[in-house]
Amino acid sequence: xxxxxxxxxxxxxxxxxxxxxxxxxxxxxxxxxxxxxxxxxxxxxxxxxxxxxxxxxxxxxxxxxxxxxxxxxxxxxxxxxxxxxxxxxxxxxxxxxxxxxxxxxxxxxxxxxxxxxxxxxxxxxxxxxxxxxxxxxxxxxxxxxxxxxxxxxxxxxxxxxxxxxxxxxxxxxxxxxxxxxxxxxxxxxxxxxxxxxxxxxxxxxxxxxxxxxxxxxxxxxxxxxxxxxxxxxxxxxxxxxxxxxxxxxxxxxxxxxxxxxxxxxxxxxxxxxxxxxxxxxxxxxxxxxxxxxxxxxxxxxxxxxxxxxxxxxxxxxxxxxxxxxxxxxxxxxxxxxxxxxxxxxxxxxxxxxxxxxxxxxxxxxxxxxxxxxxxxxxxxxxxxxxxxxxxxxxxxxxxxxxxxxxxxxxxxxxxxx
Amino acid sequence: xxxxxxxxxxxxxxxxxxxxxxxxxxxxxxxxxxxxxxxxxxxxxxxxxxxxxxxxxxxxxxxxxxxxxxxxxxxxxxxxxxxxxxxxxxxxxxxxxxxxxxxxxxxxxxxxxxxxxxxxxxxxxxxxxxxxxxxxxxxxxxxxxxxxxxxxxxxxxxxxxxxxxxxxxxxxxxxxxxxxxxxxxxxxxxxxxxxxxxxxxxxxxxxxxxxxxxxxxxxxxxxxxxxxxxxxxxxxxxxxxxxxxxxxxxxxxxxxxxxxxxxxxxxxxxxxxxxxxxxxxxxxxxxxxxxxxxxxxxxxxxxxxxxxxxxxxxxxxxxxxxxxxxxxxxxxxxxxxxxxxxxxxxxxxxxxxxxxxxxxxxxxxxxxxxxxxxxxxxxxxxxxxxxxxxxxxxxxxxxxxxxxxxxxxxxxxxxxx
Numbered sequence: 001x002x003x004x005x006x007x008x009x010x011x012x013x014x015x016x017x018x019x020x021x022x023x024x025x026x027x028x029x030x031x032x033x034x035x036x037x038x039x040x041x042x043x044x045x046x047x048x049x050x051x052x053x054x055x056x057x058x059x060x061x062x063x064x065x066x067x068x069x070x071x072x073x074x075x076x077x078x079x080x081x082x083x084x085x086x087x088x089x090x091x092x093x094x095x096x097x098x099x100x101x102x103x104x105x106x107x108x109x110x111x112x113x114x115x116x117x118x119x120x121x122x123x124x125x126x127x128x129x130x131x132x133x134x135x136x137x138x139x140x141x142x143x144x145x146x147x148x149x150x151x152x153x154x155x156x157x158x159x160x161x162x163x164x165x166x167x168x169x170x171x172x173x174x175x176x177x178x179x180x181x182x183x184x185x186x187x188x189x190x191x192x193x194x195x196x197x198x199x200x201x202x203x204x205x206x207x208x209x210x211x212x213x214x215x216x217x218x219x220x221x222x223x224x225x226x227x228x229x230x231x232x233x234x235x236x237x238x239x240x241x242x243x244x245x246x247x248x249x250x251x252x253x254x255x256x257x258x259x260x261x262x263x264x265x266x267x268x269x270x271x272x273x274x275x276x277x278x279x280x281x282x283x284x285x286x287x288x289x290x291x292x293x294x295x296x297x298x299x300x301x302x303x304x305x306x307x308x309x310x311x312x313x314x315x316x317x318x319x320x321x322x323x324x325x326x327x328x329x330x331x332x333x334x335x336x337x338x339x340x341x342x343x344x345x346x347x348x349x350x351x352x353x354x355x356x357x358x359x360x361x362x363x364x365x366x367x368x369x370x371x372x373x374x375x376x377x378x379x380x381x382x383x384x385x386x387x388x389x390x391x392x393x394x395x396x397x398x399x400x401x402x403x404x405x406x407x408x409x410x411x412x413x414x415x416x417x
Numbered sequence: 418x419x420x421x422x423x424x425x426x427x428x429x430x431x432x433x434x435x436x437x438x439x440x441x442x443x444x445x446x447x448x449x450x451x452x453x454x455x456x457x458x459x460x461x462x463x464x465x466x467x468x469x470x471x472x473x474x475x476x477x478x479x480x481x482x483x484x485x486x487x488x489x490x491x492x493x494x495x496x497x498x499x500x501x502x503x504x505x506x507x508x509x510x511x512x513x514x515x516x517x518x519x520x521x522x523x524x525x526x527x528x529x530x531x532x533x534x535x536x537x538x539x540x541x542x543x544x545x546x547x548x549x550x551x552x553x554x555x556x557x558x559x560x561x562x563x564x565x566x567x568x569x570x571x572x573x574x575x576x577x578x579x580x581x582x583x584x585x586x587x588x589x590x591x592x593x594x595x596x597x598x599x600x601x602x603x604x605x606x607x608x609x610x611x612x613x614x615x616x617x618x619x620x621x622x623x624x625x626x627x628x629x630x631x632x633x634x635x636x637x638x639x640x641x642x643x644x645x646x647x648x649x650x651x652x653x654x655x656x657x658x659x660x661x662x663x664x665x666x667x668x669x670x671x672x673x674x675x676x677x678x679x680x681x682x683x684x685x686x687x688x689x690x691x692x693x694x695x696x697x698x699x700x701x702x703x704x705x706x707x708x709x710x711x712x713x714x715x716x717x718x719x720x721x722x723x724x725x726x727x728x729x730x731x732x733x734x735x736x737x738x739x740x741x742x743x744x745x746x747x748x749x750x751x752x753x754x755x756x757x758x759x760x761x762x763x764x765x766x767x768x769x770x771x772x773x774x775x776x777x778x779x780x781x782x783x784x785x786x787x788x789x790x791x792x793x794x795x796x797x798x799x800x801x802x803x804x805x806x807x808x809x810x811x812x813x814x815x816x817x818x819x820x821x822x823x824x825x826x827x828x829x830x831x832x833x834x
Contacts, residue, residue: 087691088641134693193646213645224505226802227683227706228630228776229610232670234799239684240667243660250657253649266644267656269694270687274504276551277686277704278776279802287694289644359645359695382651385643385696 008397011103015396018044018083018099019091028387029095031085033130033141034062034166039173041083045098045127052106054125058177060152061145062129062170065181066102068109069122070411075184077410079104079403080126082142082362086134090389092191094131096377096396100189101125104404108411120413121184128362129170135160136169138215138326143362146181147369185415186366187337189375189403191391195382196355203398205355205376206341210364211264212298212330215289217323218245218309222316224274224282235280239272241316242284246270248308249288256301261294263301264358293356295330328360337373340415344405350398371415373406375399425814428520432813435461435500435516436508445804446508450501450547450558451479451583456590458500462515462544469523471542475594477569478562479546479587482598483519485526486539487828492601494827496521496820497543499559499779503551507806509608511548513794513813517606518542521821525828537830538601545779546587552577553586555632555743560779563598564786602832603783604754606792606820608808612799613772620815622772622793623758627781628681629715629747632706634740635662635726639733641691641699652697656689658733659701663687665725666705673718678711680718681775710773712747745777754790757832761822767815788832790823792816 021044022029022037031038042064046056049066056066067076081097102125112119128146133139136158144150156167170176192198197205222238249265256263266289273283290305292298309320338354345352355376357364363374377399380390409415438461439446439454448455459481463473466483473483484493498514519542529536545563550556553575561567573584587593609615614622639655666682673680683706690700707722709715726737755771762769772793774781780791794816797807826832 086693086696093643132693133695137694139695193643194648195651224803225800226510226610226776227685228708229774229801230799231611231679231775232667232674232681234612237667239663239687243663246656246660247664250649250654257649262648264649266695266697268644268696268698269692270656270689270698271692272687274551275686275688276503276549276802277554278550278556278683279503279685280683281685281687282803291645357646358648359643382647383642384646385693386641 007103007107011099011397011400012393014048015099018095022085024088024387026088026387028088028389029085029091030087030089031083032087032135033084033132034169034173035135036173038084039175042127042173042175045083049102049125057179058175059146059179059181061142061155062175063142063146064127064175065179066125067122068105070112070119071122074120074122075182076124077121077407078124078126078183078186079407080128080362081188081190082128082131084130084132086132086385088387089385090387092389092391093193093384096391097188097190098125098127100400100403103400104407107404108408119411120416121411123411124181131362136166140360140362140365143365147365149365183370185371185410186363187373187403187406187410188361188363189377189399190361191379191384192355192376193359193379193382193384195379197376197378198380198382200353202351202353203377203395204345204350204352204402206338206352207333207357207374207376208338208354209330209332209356210328211291211293211356211358212295213289213291213328214298214302215287215326218286218288219321219323220284221319221321222280222282225280227278227280230280236317237280238284238318239281241312241318241320242270242286244312244316245286245288245309248312249305252301252304256297256304258297261292261297263297264291265289291358293330328364333367333374334371337371337415340409341373341375341406344409345402348401348405350402375402424520424524428516428814428817429810431465432516435512439502441505441804443505443804445506445806446502447504447506448500448502449504449552450549451586451590453590455501456592459544459592462500466519466542474596475592476563476596476598478559478572479592480559480563481544481592482596483542484539485522487529487536488539491537491539492599493541494538494824495541495543495600495603496824497545497779498605498607499545499548501547501549503549503802505804506802507804509806509808510610510801513808514605514607515542515544517817517820520817521824524821525825536828537833538828540828541598548779553583557777557779557782560782564782566782600787602788602827603780604790604820604823604827605778605780606794606816607778608796608801609772609793610776610796610799610801612796614793614795615797615799617770619768619770620795620812621762621767621769621819623755623769624750624774624791624793625755625771626747626749626773627745628708628710628773628775629712630706630708630745631715631719632704632743635703635705636738636740637701638736638738639697639699642697644695644697647697653734654697655701655735656698658729658735658737659687659703661729661733662703662705662726665729666722669718669721673714673721675714678709678714680714681708682706708775710747745781750784750791751788754788754832757826758790758792758823761826762819765818765822767819792819
């Protein structure tokens with residue numbers, strides 16, 4: 001079960017190999033959920049884990065689990081993250097966490113076998129389906145279904161922009177199943193995707209809570225007209241309405257951020273219809289999200305957003321419809337898990353500090369159903385969702401050591417409630 | 418040659434028939450340039466005109482000409498417009514003008530034959546290729562090549578968003594040729610696409626000039642980043658930059674319009690890359706145009722636009738690149754043609770007034786090489802580039818009578834220089 005090559009070299013070699021799947025010219029990867037390339041990364045991961053004696057299964061929404069049964073009948077400690085990526089995404093986001101989980105599991109399996117000890121739990125490595133949410137919305141789809149927050153049927157019927165369903169896409173790449181997993185607790189390591197660890201000169205971030213996030217889908221309804229013949233007074237310009245909303249969202253972030261609590265607003269997707277050079281747009285669909293570390297600050301920013309929407313409707317003479325929304329409250333991770341992680345880092349001599357995660361992760365879902373530990377390693381310059389995303393080999397290897405130590409303590413029974 | 422059914426009924430029947438080609442559920446048409454449906458409308462028009470004894474030819478850029486030789490060797494009076502449409506466009510824009518030209522030509526041919534007179538010119542009806550410019554940019558492509566403003570080779574190599582060239586698309590629908598036409602003068606009738614005739618209660622608009630228009634293609638360059646992890650200070654948000662430009666363009670239109678000279682600004686096309694829900698946009702391509710009836714007012718508005726661009730680059734921390742530009746100066750139509758048209762309307766007892774065209778038309782190009790007359794009929798509520806575009810049967814028929822009278826005078830030699 002144990003590696004014959006030095007374990008750090010083995011990890012780096014596997015990471016380089018994984019990074020070739022869907023590799024882009026700019027040094028990133030493009031592995032959007034349930035595409036053929038995502039299928040390749042899943043099959044590669046299956047081969048890797050089966051080669052080390054793990055059993056690999058898929059659940060009803062395509063979550064991939066590599067299992068090593070150490071104690072017949074016991075539930076599982078799950079280490080995981082995701083192998084899917086953004087279009088032109090970085091090669092570390094998610095992939096690092098899955099592979100770090102795999103190597104932590106391999107090292108522990110080897111250690112337990114060598115020492116002849118029996119752990120309290122079995123161990124599994126998870127590759128959660130569609131964490132990114134770019135091809136199929138919402139993000140964190142697989143872990144949302146797994147934790148009962150999203151009905152499986154609804155996820156499976158979700159379509160991509162070409163009308164392909166999740167179910168069809170999963171079947172096409174052969175990674176749809178019916179496995180169910182008995183989970184006891186969860187740990188995840190991820191690149192920070194921000195610069196707080198780098199700025200503070202720390203190696204390990206102990207995630208203490210998620211930010212609160214209100215995510216909205218808006219549709220701005222105008223009226224199609226000829227740009228070359230329709231005077232301003234007669235226009236109902238959906239593009240003007242949507243653009244005003246983008247500008248207002250930025251202003252709200254700036255005005256509502258305080259010294260203690262930052263507000264961040266974003267518009268990532270913005271689709272204009274009919275998008276012809278000489279036609280006033282009849283409709284724009286856009287996503288707006290508002291995030292903050294503080295619930296009251298978030299509520300005030302959100303109220304301001306909705307007040308501004310009413311102004312924009314009048315100003316651009318359009319109607320703004322609010323569609324689906326996804327609300328995540330700011331929530332704390334398990335305090336005992338934080339302490340276990342801090343003790344692990346101290347044991348290994350790794351510098352560490354507490355951080356909050358602005359981004360959502362699969363652990364955001366898992367922490368609501370089982371004891372969960374979330375760890376970060378530094379991102380160079382905080383760059384993420386970008387081909388230039390980077391974490392140093394040294395930081396990656398320290399992260400694997402950290403996750404191995406944490407998982408070893410959990411397997412020994414330190415963290416089971 | 419003459420119709421056996423009453424000519425007004427024949428026109429309306431042909432117009433209804435033409436309107437079924439590419440008909441949309443909302444009462445409009447979708448006949449984007451050189452699509453299979455545009456090919457159908459061209460083939461239908463060929464059949465119609467050949468059935469009445471005309472010869473039909475295509476030139477090097479797919480302009481379609483239906484010719485009736487009345488005086489061997491003489492050059493042609495051309496009546497024309499375009500059969501292509503916007504996506505979800507109206508059924509009158511362009512199509513009305515081509516069919517009105519066809520029926521005016523048929524009526525005159527019948528009249529000349531009955532009276533045994535020999536005219537000064539031959540007569541042709543033109544369906545100019547790609548007036549709309551939505552699938553292939555720029556608009557007025559066919560008439561731009563015909564008038565020597567755009568090299569044929571450049572037009573033919575232009576690609577649509579799927580990489581298909583104009584040449585390939587024209588060959589696919591069988592409407593690419595090598596015909597050349599000896600043109601003496603040009604007349605076009607079109608729906609107004611504005612509401613000045615309706616507001617003034619007039620039936621015929623005599624177009625005295627085009628508005629000046631500066632059209633720009635901008636590319637806003639930002640930096641791809643994770644919306645959920647990148648703080649505001651670290652963002653280079655191309656979508657914020659582009660949205661600010663859309664908002665600024667509207668403000669400029671409002672601030673620079675005077676009682677005498679209106680300024681109109683538009684953004685019709687706006688494409689976000691990578692357009693993923695959780696990614697700060699790295700790039701937005703958008704078109705902005707500024708129009709005015711006065712050259713000085715236009716110049717002032719244009720200068721303000723470029724000053725605002727510099728502000729936006731700083732504010733959103735992005736770079737805004739100006740790509741292709743198309744500049745049309747405000748230009749007058751032929752004064753003798755205006756007088757000929759006014760006399761024609763008076764002869765027929767049709768109310769008329771002078772108007773300026775805010776939109777570009779094929780006549781905008783033709784007027785720069787031959788004596789040209791441009792006429793409008795009213796648009797209900799000024800609605801255009803919209804399935805709800807409407808011109809009444811009565812106004813359409815008055816327009817056909819008007820064009821017939823104008824063309825009859827031109828054929829008789831009143832307008833040839």
